[in-house]
Amino acid sequence: xxxxxxxxxxxxxxATTVGPVHLTVSDLDRSVGYWxxxxxxxxxSRAGDQASLGAGGRELVAFREEPGATPATRYAGLxxxxxxxxxxxxxxxxxxxxxxxxxxxSGASDHFVSEALYLRDPDGHGIEIYADRPRESWEGQxxxxxxxxxxxxDLLGELDDPETAPxxxxxxxTTVGHVHLRVADVPQSIAFYRDTLGFDLMATYSDxxxxxxxxxxxxxxxxxxxxxxxxPPAPEGTARLLHATVILPEEARDELAGRLDAEETPDGxxxxxxxxxxLLLAAA
Numbered sequence: 329x330x331x332x333x334x335x336x337x338x339x340x341x342x343a344t345t346v347g348p349v350h351l352t353v354s355d356l357d358r359s360v361g362y363w364x365x366x367x368x369x370x371x372x373s374r375a376g377d378q379a380s381l382g383a384g385g386r387e388l389v390a391f392r393e394e395p396g397a398t399p400a401t402r403y404a405g406l407x408x409x410x411x412x413x414x415x416x417x418x419x420x421x422x423x424x425x426x427x428x429x430x431x432x433x434s435g436a437s438d439h440f441v442s443e444a445l446y447l448r449d450p451d452g453h454g455i456e457i458y459a460d461r462p463r464e465s466w467e468g469q470x471x472x473x474x475x476x477x478x479x480x481x482d483l484l485g486e487l488d489d490p491e492t493a494p495x496x497x498x499x500x501x502t503t504v505g506h507v508h509l510r511v512a513d514v515p516q517s518i519a520f521y522r523d524t525l526g527f528d529l530m531a532t533y534s535d536x537x538x539x540x541x542x543x544x545x546x547x548x549x550x551x552x553x554x555x556x557x558x559x560p561p562a563p564e565g566t567a568r569l570l571h572a573t574v575i576l577p578e579e580a581r582d583e584l585a586g587r588l589d590a591e592e593t594p595d596g597x598x599x600x601x602x603x604x605x606x607l608l609l610a611a612a
Contacts, residue, residue: 340576350389350391351392352397399451403510403561407550409504410456411505412502413501421487421493421494423445424495427490438477467544507572514536575610575612
């Protein structure tokens with residue numbers, strides 16, 4: 329589904345991207361070990377009950393320990409954080425590592441715009457590791473975004489020998505390509521992310537999911553009710569989303585924060601979507 333914007337609809341800066349996702353976890357040692365060894369991130373910092381991990385010096389996820397926290401799978405919050413790899417070969421190398429080291433996966437999909445592998449961390453936080461297809465092959469056709477089985481043999485064909493291909497962690501160019509959220513109501517979410525923040529609506533699946541982006545990307549934000557229709561935000565005591573990050577040029581960030589009367593926090597201006605998901609507005 330493509331949407332024609334009205335002249336009065338705000339438009340978010342085309343250079344907008346998404347950034348680090350901050351989460352609570354029940355056991356910091358376990359989470360750091362998993363995201364380091366299974367996912368392949370570097371530990372950038374760790375102090376007390378908090379840790380930051382990333383690739384090439386770029387923070388991608390951060391954790392705060394809440395001992396005994398339980399998974400928050402039926403609340404609004406994080407559906408998955410999506411780590412975008414620079415090249416298809418990088419995805420093949422990660423998949424080869426996962427197979428050799430017996431990292432359990434929950435899915436492997438061809439989305440037309442990208443190829444993706446899915447898994448969950450020990451607290452149930454969803455993770456997507458993906459590589460985009462060349463932009464010229466899908467630009468202007470994002471409504472074709474779909475979910476088909478991934479051709480894993482073709483993917484592993486990127487490697488000379490999948491059984492011995494080296495894996496030394498996720499490459500320096502890895503970013504948070506998008507964040508996919510569980511929401512209570514998709515039309516309300518569209519009204520916020522499109523009509524208030526100014527993202528473009530790229531595709532929808534009935535009233536169950538929507539995909540929104542800046543600058544013609546296939547999606548920077550996903551929103552679905554597959555597990556959370558009408559659900560409230562995850563409460564304290566669950567392993568939950570603290571905030572996702574939206575990165576804009578500084579002037580655009582300041583304008584948006586002022587227009588939305590954002591909450592000022594030590595980390596920067598913060599806004600909430602209609603489902604209570606928190607978004608930190610950061611300057612590029």
